[in-house]
Amino acid sequence: MRDVMDIVYFDLETQRTANDVGGWDKKAAMGMTVGATYSSGRDRYFVYGEERVHELVEQLRCADLVVGYNVLNFDYEVLMGYTVMDLAHSVPTLDLMVELEKIIGHRIGLDAVAQATLGCGKTADGLDAIKWWREGRRLDVARYCCFDVKVTRMVHEYGRACGHVFYHDRMGGRRRVDVDWGETTRGKAAA
Numbered sequence: 001m002r003d004v005m006d007i008v009y010f011d012l013e014t015q016r017t018a019n020d021v022g023g024w025d026k027k028a029a030m031g032m033t034v035g036a037t038y039s040s041g042r043d044r045y046f047v048y049g050e051e052r053v054h055e056l057v058e059q060l061r062c063a064d065l066v067v068g069y070n071v072l073n074f075d076y077e078v079l080m081g082y083t084v085m086d087l088a089h090s091v092p093t094l095d096l097m098v099e100l101e102k103i104i105g106h107r108i109g110l111d112a113v114a115q116a117t118l119g120c121g122k123t124a125d126g127l128d129a130i131k132w133w134r135e136g137r138r139l140d141v142a143r144y145c146c147f148d149v150k151v152t153r154m155v156h157e158y159g160r161a162c163g164h165v166f167y168h169d170r171m172g173g174r175r176r177v178d179v180d181w182g183e184t185t186r187g188k189a190a191a
Helices: 024-029 050-062 071-079 096-104 110-118 126-134 138-162
Strands: 007-014 032-039 044-049 065-068 093-095 164-168 174-178
Touching: 007 050, 007 071, 007 126, 007 138, 024 071, 032 050, 032 071, 032 126, 032 138, 044 050, 044 138, 050 071, 065 071, 065 138, 071 093, 093 096, 096 110, 096 138, 096 164, 096 174, 110 138, 110 164, 126 138, 138 164
Parallel strands: 007 065, 065 093
Antiparallel strands: 007 032, 032 044, 164 174
């Protein structure tokens, strides 16, 4: 039995856009280029190419808790192209975007939360990662994906420690959001 809870922070990038596959309802056809995780139990990052996607799914399945940003409605849906496992209902997951949306009433991007909370944000976006992949810049895609995992982790850790995070609203104002991302999330399955 492990003494340390293994929180796995997770993000992935895709090969194709929603337009390429015929719409947002076909996320499983987008294909994964790179998946990145940080395991708190092992204190290290992991990078998975498409050829190792089943190892990624296994790491997620074995985690005490998976934390991500829009993982329930995007990343897990992309992974459905590779597995029959319904990750959203079988893996304990804390989706920070979903949790924030419940509180503030609308979706908010990771960059808006990271910039307001940490003073730093994302280095690019998913469309840049697809472009880089098509140009053969695989290392750039992996770095970008790992940085998103790091930003997600830092936002989550800040929220756990402080009981709140901040975001920039549509008018440019900085807003505080109280969150409960403490140990009570252990074993919390997605609804």
